[in-house]
Amino acid sequence: MKRLFLVEDDLSLINGLSFALKKQGYEIDVARTTQEANTLWVDGRYDLVILDVSLPDGCGFDLCKKIRQTSKVPILFLTAADEETDIIMGLDIGGDDYMTKPFKLAVFLSRINALLRRSENFSQQAAELHSHDIRIRMLQREVYKNGALLDLTASEYKLLCLFMENPDAVLSPERILSKLWDCDENYIDNNSLTVYIRRLRTKIEDNPAEPRRIVTVRRMGYKWNTKG
Known part of the structure; x- marks a missing residue:
């Protein structure tokens, strides 16, 4: 049975989500503040984390950063913070998905199931990827270039x-977006993808102006x- 960790301060929402998630067969622990979350959080205890951004005593972004220091557990932001900058921030610091309130329960449950499936597939992958002078240590989430x-x-x-x-497989922008993010395409669109690829090239290419690894x-x- 999968165990989920919900960090949310709205009691009515907590009750509704807890009922729906337990009905789906999930176990769920709840924290209403960052202090409670820090007390309850243990890497390996949970299969997925659901984070609000605005909490009474802190920020869900800070919790996400702390979790990512030790864990690759899937993280779903569920929040009223719907600015584009908030969504990009949530994904960049380690969130795997980002949903804004109000939301449809069926869509929320679908996102949960998708993240859990993706996590299981990830755990079955090779421990390392290596190509050219780039090496990825999957379990540690570390990337090296020339060591x-x-x-x-x-x-x-x-x-x-x-x-x-x-x-060597050509990946369309639509396929890349669907594989990596389930967010509203109004925020994570082709233009955003272009920015991500340009930033990634500056870090892995010898000459980002003439890329030889990620080619268009x-x-x-x-x-x-x-x-x-």
């Missing part, structure tokens, strides 16, 4: 993994090039 540790955001890390797991395939998408 030097790179500083990647969570979104950049997931994007790089997707490319290296599909060498005109009118089709992008691919991880292993031949040059």
Whole structure:
């Protein structure tokens, strides 16, 4: 049975979500403040974390950063903070998905199921990926170039993994977006993807102006090039 960790201060929402999640067969622990969350959080106890951003004594973003220091557990932000900058921030610091309130319960449950499936698939992958001078240690979520540790955001890390797991395959923007994020496409769209790829290239390419690893395939998408 999967155990979920809900960090939310709205009692009526807690009651509604707890009922719905338990009906789906999940166990659930609840924290209403960051202090309670820090007390309850133990890596390995939970299969998924649901975080509000605005809490009475702190911020869900800070909790996400703390969790990501030790854990790769899936994190879903569920919050009224619906500005584009908030959504990008949540994904960049390690969130796997971001839903804004109000929301439809069926969609919420679908996102939960999708994140859990994705996490199970991830755990079955190889421990390392290696191509050119780039090496990814999957369990540690670390990326090295020529032996030097790179500083990647969570979104950049997931994007790089997707490319290296599909060498020489052309990935359309739509496929990349669907694989990495379930968020509203009004926020995570082709323009946002272009920004992520440009930022990733600055960190992994010898010459970002002439990329040789992540190459653009005109009118089709992008691919991880292993031949040059």
